Amino acid sequence: MNKHNQMTHDPVTFDIIQNALEAVADEMFVAQRKASMSAIIYEVLDLSTSILDAKGEIAASGAGIPAFIGVLDKAIHGIFKKFPLETIRPGDVFASNDPYYGGVTHLNDMVLAAPVFAEGRLVSWVANIAHWNDVGGMVPGSMSSDATEIFQEGIRVPAVKLFDEGRENSAVFDILYTNTRLPEYLRGDLWAGIAGLRIGERRIHELIAKYGTSTFEAAISDYMNLGETRARAALKALPHGTYSFEEEQDTGQIHKVTLTITAEEFIVDLTDNPGQAGSSNSSREGTEIAVQLAFKAFTDPEAPGNGGFFRPLNVKTKPGTIFHVQEPGALGYYSEVEIRLFDMLLRALAHHFPGIVPAGNFASICGTVVGGPHPETGRHYTIVEPQVGGWGAWPGHDGPSGQFSGFHGETFNCPAEVAEARYGLWVDQIALNAEPGGEGQWRGGKGIDVHYRVRADHNFLSLGYTRSRIPPWGIEGGLDGSPNYVEVIRRKGGTERFSFATNVEVNEGDVIRVVTGNGGGCGDAKKRAPQDIARDIKNGYLTTERAREIYGYEG
Secondary structure: OOHHHHHOOOOHHHHHHHHHHHHHHHHHHHHHHOOOOOOOHHHHOOEEEEEEEEEOOOOEEEEOOOHHHHHHHHHHHHHHOOOHHHHHOOOEEEEEEOOHOOOOOOEEEEEEEEEEEEEEEEEEEEEEEOOOOOOOOOOOOOOOOOOOOOHHHHHOOOOEEEEOOOOOHHHHHHHHHHHOHHHHHHHHHHHHHHHHHHHHHHHHHHHHHHHHHHHHHHHHHHHHHHHHHHHHHHHOOOOEEEEEEEEEEOOOOOEEEEEEEOOEEEEEEEEOOOEEOOOOOOOOHHHHHHHHHHHHHHHHOOOOOOOOHHOOOOHHHHHOEEEEEEOOOOOOOHHHHHHHHHHHHHHHHHHOOOOOOOOOOOOOOOEEEEEEEOOOOOOEEEEEEOOOOOOOOOOOOOOOOOOOOOOOOOOOOHHHHHHHHOOEEEEEEEEEEEEOOOOOOOOOOOOOOEEEOOOOOOOOEEEEOOOOOOOOOOOOOOOOOOOOOOEOHHHHHHHEEEOOOEEEOOOOOOEEEOOOOOOOOEEHHHHHHHHHHEEEEEEOOOOHHHHHHHHHOOO
């Protein structure tokens, strides 16, 4: 807290305002969720909301995907690069999905942001981001593993004004509605995001009216300082030094990181990594987000996740690499690059600081896109489904089953009832993955085995799964988990297995089998309690033959 704040503002008032900001961000989230058209938003919760300070630093965040929350400050910085402060007015609303203009992720993710003014000056921002099912491009769903440049991935919205001092820029709206295969859904999702911003702006004005502009601004500054204080305290408590780590990927590429921890900085050097290629690239800002998530999880998970907390973090990248793509590189599957980095950082920290991080998890978004003509209406549909999987075990505990990755956060899978009602698919099975892998004294959590049966001809399947060859790692003698993959079981016979694919034709009666990995095990399998082995056999997680082979089970 600075001297001025100590003299004029009490900590109780600050605490009330800071908690109110979290509540406002959550209310924005709920409003957007309830008003959205697409199940990827209202069921899966593939969105995030934030309140930011006047400089575009995150002050408070709502629920949703952690990797999205870190986008919104960077998106505001992208707006400032195009729009000088004196040109930003009350009533403006900005939109950006272009990673080369502050959009950070890929073109499917639309950022909406609005400035909040009080006493004639900018005092805050409200912002949100959500995945839109289709924004044009070379394939339905807009994500293609075959893309080589961003122009193939959909319409680019480079930080433009949707509203100029409250006046709708109808040309931008028309361009958005025209450049999608799902205009009704896009329209609904867009206006839901705008509604969320308006709720946030209204609530901030109510806070300012109650406590005053200067107190509001001082409370945000104090909250930022608290985040920084917590981060620096955590750094001082860590062993200082330089640590290197490298990890082979499914493709055979080697990803490398060097960590340097001092009393003042946490330095992550990613300069020595493969060159950008295809659509599996991350923006520089996206790489920072993956590092931020790992940094916070490792240093102080309970501290405020605001801009102040990340001040000691220093991320080094090299332009033209997968962690710092240069225009016009494609980013459709950016998420798999970032989650590989997030996972590698946790593994590196587990290697150098044993006992802090559990065994490996399935660690993929497992993005699955299916679409085509709906068998009842003939209208085009697109389902975008991230998948849940198994987490790793740790001493004394089996890993959780059927959870999203830590990168994807507190979100949900789409219920079978919603999928069947909205999309041209039957859901024949949702079960935990019974394949071997992840055994140990404490076993890894189970992935899933889901069967989607296609109801009409000329549908398509696109997907991007990593950890499809190299499974989640075990620790302390536990066995590695199992990989992620998709099988297409043809109605006329035969199966095809995929990890990355674009526009695979699927027809009536074909089954799309989604299998996500079991997490890694922990400890010598021979020490697993007999009652736990018996329970796994009873639940169908383990065959008697496998139990004898791995555990020496004689029950």
